[in-house]
Amino acid sequence: MRQRAVGDSGLRVSRIGLGTLGWGRDTDGVEAAAQLMGFAESGGTLVDSAPFYGDGVSQRILAELLDDVVPRSQLVLSSSSGIHPGRERLDCSRRALIGQLDATLKELGTDHLDLWQVATWDPFTPAEEVASALEFAVATGRARYVGARGHLGWQLATAAAGTKLIATQAEYSLLARGVEDELIPAADHHGIGLLAAVPLAGGVLTGKYRDGIPADSRGATESGADLVVGYLNDDxxxxxxxxVVTAADGLGASPLAVALAWVCDRPGVASAIVGARDYAQHTGVLAAEDLELPAAIAAALDDVSA
Incomplete structure (x- = not known):
């Protein structure tokens, strides 16, 4: 798998990242182990986690797999702090950020994260305090690099003025291009790379929901229904x-591969993070690495999705 620099930093990550949002909720430990092993064997490195993923269980599953399934040293581990399990409480104070970071390190059984991100903008905590927490994490070896996710363009620029950020994570797909207005220009100005989350729009861009919601799909689950249904019934x-389906037919590829390749090749994108429910879906994601979109098809997708 191809590796890319994150922003203007020296950190390099795989063009496709492994998402663990559903681990412990939609994906059990056996499936997670198979995904992580297949991901690493394909050359994947970036693994995205967070304390609130999988209703607070995801990082525990990941911890059981580190070294036993894939050596920790082969992976670029990313996590975030600021949103607490259950997403019921937001707190980006220095006390809360460092406390959650230490808890994450203990849970994962590692002494550092390769990338640590503030999970969201906190209007109740001064930007200078957040910046000091990020700098402290790097200075004490808890994190090698830092970033911010869930930020608007002006919020990212404000955060970047206080400390060196290398990454920002946000939803980006053919059905969610709002980050192109302000966030991506702000990130580019500050030398920050984009980690594209939800690049398949919850699976909608794979074409599986064209004739309704399959019973075995994410859209049929309580946890995934809101995301998927929000895209459906829309012209x-x-x-x-x-x-996307037409382009896939013409290229002899899957709609998944076409939609994912479009995101991966967008300016400023360091990696597209995909969380598959099972190993079969995960295999399809890895196969998408080989697809290069012709310029004419990429331009056509740009036009229809604008």
Whole structure:
């Protein structure tokens, strides 16, 4: 798998990242182990985690797999702090950030994260205090690099003025291009790389929901219904999905590969993070690494999704 620099830093990550949002909720430990092993064997390095993923269980599953399944040293571990399990409480104070970071390190059984991100913008905590927490984490060896996720363009610029950030994580896909207005320009200005989350729009861009919601799909689950249903019954979504399917047919590829390749090749994107429910889906994601979109098809997808 191809590796890319994150922003203007020396950190390099795989073009496709492994998401663990559903581990412990939609994906059990056996499936998670198979995904992590296949990901590493394909050359994947970036593994995205957070304390609130999988209703607070995801990082515990990941911890059981580190070294036993894949050596910790082969991976670029990313996690975030500021949102607490259950997503019921937001707190980006220095006390809360460092406390959650230490808890994450203990849970994962590692002495550092390769990338640590503030999970969201906290209007109740001064930006200078957040910056000091990030700098403290790097100075004490708890984190090698730091970033911010869930930020708007001006919020990212404000955070970047206080300390050196290398990454920002945000939803980005053919059905979610709002980050192009302000966030991506702000990130580019400050030398920050984008980690594209939800690049398949919850699976909608794979075409599986064209004729309804399959019983075995994420959209049929309580945890995934809100994300998927939010895209459905919309004429714009239907046009984009049909364009992706048409492009896939012409290229002899899967709609998943087309939608993912589009995101991966967008300016400023360091990696696209995908969380598959099972190993079969995960295999399809890894296969997408080989697809290069012709310029004409990429331009057509740009137009129809604008």
């Amino acid at each position: 714009h979504t239907a046009r984009v999905v049909e364009a």
